Amino acid sequence: MNADRDLVIIGGGAAGLTAAQYGARANLKVLLIEEMATGGQALIIDDLENYPGFPEPIKGFQFVERMEKQTIRFGTEIKLSTVTGISRTNNVFTVETPEGNYTTYTVILATGAKHRHLEIPGEKELAGRGVSYCATCDGPFFKNRRILVAGGGDAACDEAMFLSKLTDKLTMVHRRDRLRAQKALAERVERNKNIEIRFSTKVIEIKGTGKVESVVLEKADTSERTEVPMDAVFIFVGSIPQAALALDAVKDEGGYLVTNDRMETSVPGLYAVGDVRATPFRQLVVAASDGAIAAHCASQYIDILRGEAYI
Ligand code: NAP
Numbered sequence: 001m002n003a004d005r006d007l008v009i010i011g012g013g014a015a016g017l018t019a020a021q022y023g024a025r026a027n028l029k030v031l032l033i034e035e036m037a038t039g040g041q042a043l044i045i046d047d048l049e050n051y052p053g054f055p056e057p058i059k060g061f062q063f064v065e066r067m068e069k070q071t072i073r074f075g076t077e078i079k080l081s082t083v084t085g086i087s088r089t090n091n092v093f094t095v096e097t098p099e100g101n102y103t104t105y106t107v108i109l110a111t112g113a114k115h116r117h118l119e120i121p122g123e124k125e126l127a128g129r130g131v132s133y134c135a136t137c138d139g140p141f142f143k144n145r146r147i148l149v150a151g152g153g154d155a156a157c158d159e160a161m162f163l164s165k166l167t168d169k170l171t172m173v174h175r176r177d178r179l180r181a182q183k184a185l186a187e188r189v190e191r192n193k194n195i196e197i198r199f200s201t202k203v204i205e206i207k208g209t210g211k212v213e214s215v216v217l218e219k220a221d222t223s224e225r226t227e228v229p230m231d232a233v234f235i236f237v238g239s240i241p242q243a244a245l246a247l248d249a250v251k252d253e254g255g256y257l258v259t260n261d262r263m264e265t266s267v268p269g270l271y272a273v274g275d276v277r278a279t280p281f282r283q284l285v286v287a288a289s290d291g292a293i294a295a296h297c298a299s300q301y302i303d304i305l306r307g308e309a310y311i
Pocket of ligand 1: 116117118150151152155156158176179281282283
């Protein structure tokens with residue numbers, strides 16, 4: 001059975017765009033399908049300061065614009081659509097969308113991860129009314145107001161640094177006794193005069209009528225509870241991998257797709273890159289690297305299918 005495409009990439013973040021660029025440059029017939037807008041998590045980065053080759057900080061959306069432009073220049077076809085299913089028969093995948101199906105020899109999953117929720121009373125009810133998962137998007141609505149940031153990883157620290165430019169009444173609440181974020185970032189947060197950190201503390205409820213008015217906090221050691229007036233709650237407590245399209249590929253205990261160093265999942269011809277993949281370090285530069293490796297190895301895999309193996 002012949003396929004219409006060599007490579008279909010699902011997801012247009014940094015990993016997917018880089019895979020598309022490398023795939024197109026390897027002369028593969030590449031289709032990238034993205035659900036919303038290309039860019040993924042990078043879109044919401046305020047100042048991107050750790051991508052090699054950019055000595056001055058660059059806005060996330062500007063960085064992504066450049067990436068997309070470069071990818072299109074090499075001949076990738078990009079479609080905005082939702083992939084509803086994947087199947088695989090005789091070495092050919094069928095990728096289903098509401099607009100029609102595409103057949104392809106290889107698929108790269110670059111579907112990323114979604115925000116994890118705290119799953120506490122008031123979170124769902126007050127989402128968009130003071131509860132937010134994006135500081136760049138919603139922070140400016142809470143200039144000079146009382147803001148709480150929940151979490152202690154890189155995302156929470158990054159976003160707290162951004163929000164601390166908008167208010168001096170910022171409280172960070174972390175369930176452990178120290179921040180999980182990279183040392184340099186954690187130290188910057190700890191030195192920031194506008195940020196008060198409450199360690200070993202959980203947010204257990206968000207209260208308000210129509211908007212956030214207060215939060216209930218609980219100390220881990222004593223279970224002592226306090227209600228604190230608050231105008232906004234920004235939640236950054238990790239992410240959930242979007243791996244539903246991965247057929248029966250092996251996942252780790254967190255649901256992330258397990259790959260080898262060629263980005264191959266346990267399903268032949270199916271690759272995983274970026275935040276959906278089990279990796280010790282989720283960074284833009286890592287996502288881009290994953291994408292390049294996957295496209296290169298997908299090209300070699302197609303050569304093998306065609307009987308031109310040279311690995
Ligand atoms: P993360 O590193 O998994 O950290 C999640 C944080 O949320 C942890 O501090 C965790 O606490 C806390 N947490 C998880 N579930 C919780 C719950 N139910 N209640 C309260 N707290 C909870 O996630 P992330 O910060 O979103 O980062 C995701 C990945 O992206 C990481 O690999 C990170 O390095 C990367 N990233 C990098 C940058 C950067 O380099 N500037 C920026 C953003 C993200 P514990 O510490 O107690 O587990």
